[in-house]
Amino acid sequence: NAGVTQTPKFQVLKTGQSMTLQCAQDMNHEYMSWYRQDPGMGLRLIHYSVGAGITDQGEVPNGYNVSRSTTEDFPLRLLSAAPSQTSVYFCASSLSGWVNEQYFGPGTRLTVT
Amino acid sequence: AQSVTQLDSQVPVFEEAPVELRCNYSSSVSVYLFWYVQYPNQGLQLLLKYLSGSTLVKGINGFEAEFNKSQTSFHLRKPSVHISDTAEYFCAVTLNTGGFKTIFGAGTRLFVKA
Numbered sequence: 038n039a040g041v042t043q044t045p046k047f048q049v050l051k052t053g054q055s056m057t058l059q060c061a062q063d064m065n066h067e068y069m070s071w072y073r074q075d076p077g078m079g080l081r082l083i084h085y086s087v088g089a090g091i092t093d094q095g096e097v098p099n100g101y102n103v104s105r106s107t108t109e110d111f112p113l114r115l116l117s118a119a120p121s122q123t124s125v126y127f128c129a130s131s132l133s134g135w136v137n138e139q140y141f142g143p144g145t146r147l148t149v150t
Numbered sequence: 151a152q153s154v155t156q157l158d159s160q161v162p163v164f165e166e167a168p169v170e171l172r173c174n175y176s177s178s179v180s181v182y183l184f185w186y187v188q189y190p191n192q193g194l195q196l197l198l199k200y201l202s203g204s205t206l207v208k209g210i211n212g213f214e215a216e217f218n219k220s221q222t223s224f225h226l227r228k229p230s231v232h233i234s235d236t237a238e239y240f241c242a243v244t245l246n247t248g249g250f251k252t253i254f255g256a257g258t259r260l261f262v263k264a
Contacts, residue, residue, distance in 0.1 A: 041193070072254075077159070079240060079254035080194075095251075127193055136182055136201055136244075139252070141193030 060128030173241030
């Protein structure tokens with residue numbers, strides 16, 4: 038199993054550009070989530086999904102969109118990048134919601150200039 | 151409102167010394183508790199978790215944590231640390247509301263010195 042994979046590993050965007058961060062898992066997990074990690078703030082939940090076709094907002098959803106057309110994939114779209122979105126983004130998956138551990142991808146380091 | 155507080159942002163310690171990383175939480179509903187470790191330039195991985203039962207839980211790499219409901223704490227301990235334990239440690243709380251909400255603490259950077 039590859040686990041949770043994320044691409045790209047690094048990305049630099051200009052303000053106003055859009056892009057999609059890719060996330061895939063091969064563990065047949067129902068739950069997937071996107072977090073951003075900022076210094077001194079831990080991880081904050083952006084969006085999550087409890088199954089294909091079902092998504093919901095987390096703590097900091099503004100400026101991001103998600104979709105879940107398959108169990109395996111959960112892409113995160115930045116609609117119009119802003120410097121405040123400079124962060125490290127982690128995708129995670131878990132077998133079910135709140136009693137199971139989350140498996141994290143290696144992260145995407147995004148810089149918006 | 152629910153919150154997770156990790157009381158120390160950095161903990162320097164000498165190799166083979168014991169260490170305790172402190173975590174307190176605030177919640178009006180029942181919770182499940184987790185500790186994750188993040189090595190440099192990697193994602194997080196689970197160290198241990200408390201769901202129910204014995205309040206002392208053992209995890210990987212010799213770590214253990216104790217759930218104290220009255221003090222709403224879940225401190226992480228290791229009796230003797232190694233250089234390889236240098237990493238950032240995150241306490242996380244998942245809320246038992248039927249939905250999916252996990253709150254992470256800000257992290258504690260453990261630095262083990264030779």
